[in-house]
Amino acid sequence: MKKILMTGAAGVVGTFLRNEFRGRYHLRLTDMTAIDDCGPDEEFVEADLSNLEATQNAVTGVEGIIHLGGYSVEGDWETLLNSNIIGTYNLFESARIDGVKRVVFASSNHAIGFYERSQTIDHTDTLRPDTRYGLTKAFGESLASLYVDKYSAEVMSIRIGNVAEKPIDVRRLSIWISPRDLAQLITIGLEHPDIKNEIVYGMSDNKRAWWDNSNAQRLGYAPQDRSEDYAAEVLAEHPADTGDALADARQGGDFVTAESIIHPAKMDEH
Numbered sequence: 001m002k003k004i005l006m007t008g009a010a011g012v013v014g015t016f017l018r019n020e021f022r023g024r025y026h027l028r029l030t031d032m033t034a035i036d037d038c039g040p041d042e043e044f045v046e047a048d049l050s051n052l053e054a055t056q057n058a059v060t061g062v063e064g065i066i067h068l069g070g071y072s073v074e075g076d077w078e079t080l081l082n083s084n085i086i087g088t089y090n091l092f093e094s095a096r097i098d099g100v101k102r103v104v105f106a107s108s109n110h111a112i113g114f115y116e117r118s119q120t121i122d123h124t125d126t127l128r129p130d131t132r133y134g135l136t137k138a139f140g141e142s143l144a145s146l147y148v149d150k151y152s153a154e155v156m157s158i159r160i161g162n163v164a165e166k167p168i169d170v171r172r173l174s175i176w177i178s179p180r181d182l183a184q185l186i187t188i189g190l191e192h193p194d195i196k197n198e199i200v201y202g203m204s205d206n207k208r209a210w211w212d213n214s215n216a217q218r219l220g221y222a223p224q225d226r227s228e229d230y231a232a233e234v235l236a237e238h239p240a241d242t243g244d245a246l247a248d249a250r251q252g253g254d255f256v257t258a259e260s261i262i263h264p265a266k267m268d269e270h
């Protein structure tokens with residue numbers, strides 16, 4: 001079994017993925033929160049990714065990396081700077097120093113959250129972060145590009161929608177991804193022979209999608225789950241979106257309005 005480092009392994013997504021990858025990879029789990037229920041093919045190394053030495057220690061000896069670690073919602077600049085900017089830099093730099101080529105980077109839909117829901121975008125559209133958090137994910141994608149071009153890294157950046165057992169509201173019907181579909185996409189990122197610098201969308205087979213995921217399909221991604229199977233149930237419970245016109249028009253939802261400094265009425269001129 002290949003030895004793969006998973007950062008941010010104590011989080012919700014990490015916990016789903018440990019389940020999916022059991023028996024498929026030997027996982028070195030790292031987080032700032034201790035994990036005390038390691039299985040036979042798992043080991044835990046505590047690491048604060050804002051510390052380069054600790055990050056290097058976590059990376060040494062692995063054959064690939066799933067980088068989930070960091071702050072996963074909007075936050076203050078200091079927190080995001082340390083967790084997502086410095087942490088992601090230390091991760092890529094440690095991989096370079098240790099000769100680990102393959103990195104799957106957990107980017108986010110919030111790197112492109114300012115696009116209108118009426119627009120279908122693909123992996124070639126310009127970044128439009130909706131928050132400081134989304135900005136740090138845009139930074140991560142650019143960092144990946146630099147390390148691919150300059151140091152021959154091989155990176156798949158997955159703009160993840162929302163990972164859950166099932167979609168939870170109107171917006172998530174468009175962007176939901178099941179844990180097993182995410183595991184399939186990550187496996188492609190770790191194993192496909194031709195990965196250089198790939199951008200893909202982390203979503204299941206969603207009828208209401210506003211992303212064209214042809215780049216993932218080109219690499220062989222065939223999602224097994226469909227958000228539409230849950231649509232009636234979701235809409236019965238949450239018939240409306242947030243009720244905020246601006247948030248409901250944009251792909252990032254209420255991340256878009258978080259601390260907005262532009263009056264919503266002026267958004268059309270923006």
Ligand code: 15L
Pocket residue numbers: 072073108109110160161162
């Ligand atoms: C994300 O990037 C977050 O990490 C996650 O907590 C969700 O809020 C998700 O986006 C979303 O847009 O639903």
